[in-house]
Amino acid sequence: MPALPLDEAGKYVAGAYVVFVGLILVYVAIMASKLSRIERELEELNELADRRERGT
């Protein structure tokens, strides 16, 4: 059975693990914004290519 004394100690351990998970999630969020930018740029480039086809 898990030993979960939710007294003083529990808060600190939870805090440490929250820091760890928090760092990962922040990283994921940053990657997500990079991904959406890449998506946007690809869209623009696609339009550019289309325009080129249609134009000259």
Place this chain on the structure above:
Amino acid sequence: MYGKGLRALSLATTVVLTAAFALVFFYAPNDADQGFVQKIFYIHVPMAIVALCGFIAGGVMAIAHLRTRAQKWDMRSYVAIHLSLILGVGVLLTGAIWAKASWGHWWVWNEPTLVSFLIIFLLYACYQPLRFSIEDPERQARYASVFAVVAGAFVPLNFLAVRLAQAYTHPRVLGTTGGNLPGDMRFTFLVALAGMVLLFVTLWKYEMASKHATMQLRALRRKLAGEEEPVRATGRTAAPAATLHARPDTH
């Protein structure tokens, strides 16, 4: 090419890390001296080990960059160091929490791992400012690599020096019971370490894939836009390496 195998890697990381956390809370016994607080050890120390190896790996990749002058090694080195720095923040934070829980102070000087980490963190915190303040991309990459090599060589030396300085005044306090881990604790620790290594490699690949994709996009934009449209400033807060790779790949 960095994205290949990324899904499998992420899956493996999730499985191993979840298993590790389960082990920590359901399997590993409470430490005799420190009680429940000792559970922090299972993320603090693996993060520290992986961060240190990451710094050294960044140094090794920098050596590869200096030898081959291939830009990809510089990017790999940058990402490794960048990730290790983030992990380093985690090490310092979890270490402080551990110190507070064990000793009542948010910082202790007699834990050599933590002190060495602070010194290394202060050193590597100069890495990005150094890159930012050199404008010529080729020189920036070269100087960053020299820094990464010197700093990577410094990491083990610093650890030794700090440990020696402490050994004769204070005994280790935040270590484990008597230094030798009992079997079930050791197993949990190894699983946690494996999970952390997988996490590092996964995040590294993840970031490399993202940077690589951005590079290809820039090159594609240049090819399509040519002289018709000026390359618009993307207005992003680019990491130093991203600005560097704004130049087209000449091969």
Place this chain on the structure above:
Amino acid sequence: MRRTAAAVVRKDLLLELRTKETVPAMALFAVTTFVVFHFGLNRGSVAGDLAAGVFWVTLLFAAMLGINRLFVAEREQGGFDAFLLAPTDRTALLAAKAAALFVFLSVLELIAVPAFALLLLDPSPWPALPGLIGLLALANVGIAVIGTLASALAIQTRARDLIAPLLALPLLIPVVIAAAKATTPLLLAGGPGDVAARWPLILGLYDVVFALTAYAVFDFLLED
């Protein structure tokens, strides 16, 4: 290569003798810092590990001044290009600059140690002098090598005066650790004790490792 290095060292020393820019500033900085320490610590005299600490910290920060100035002439007057065009081993520049910095530090210590003895040190340093000189020499090698490396890295950046100390100080912490631990028994109030052999050994080992590392990477800093 030795001749090139010797020539560059001679040039730097002559330059310093004529302009007297760097070393007097470093010495003045050290003496002023001792005064600041007196007020900061609110003590008339220090001994033992406190004395060792005050002394080495002051020395380190005075060295930062020298490190900041080390490659300025090369940078501003095209010395780097001249060196690249000359048919010599680039490592000669590393050796020369480190040697020059070593000399500057030694002159600095010639002034700083008596000043320290006068202003702040409780026991007399004279009986401990041979040990002290040996330790100073060892530490100077480390500071010179690391200082030259940090200075060369920083000189091409925009924020060179800021980056060089930030790079050099963490790298110099092991030097401070070993030097302070080694010096402490020499400055004890009751008279100098024995220096534990391990600290000079560690200092020497650190010097060697860093000298080798610097030798390996320095060439890459001088291209273009």
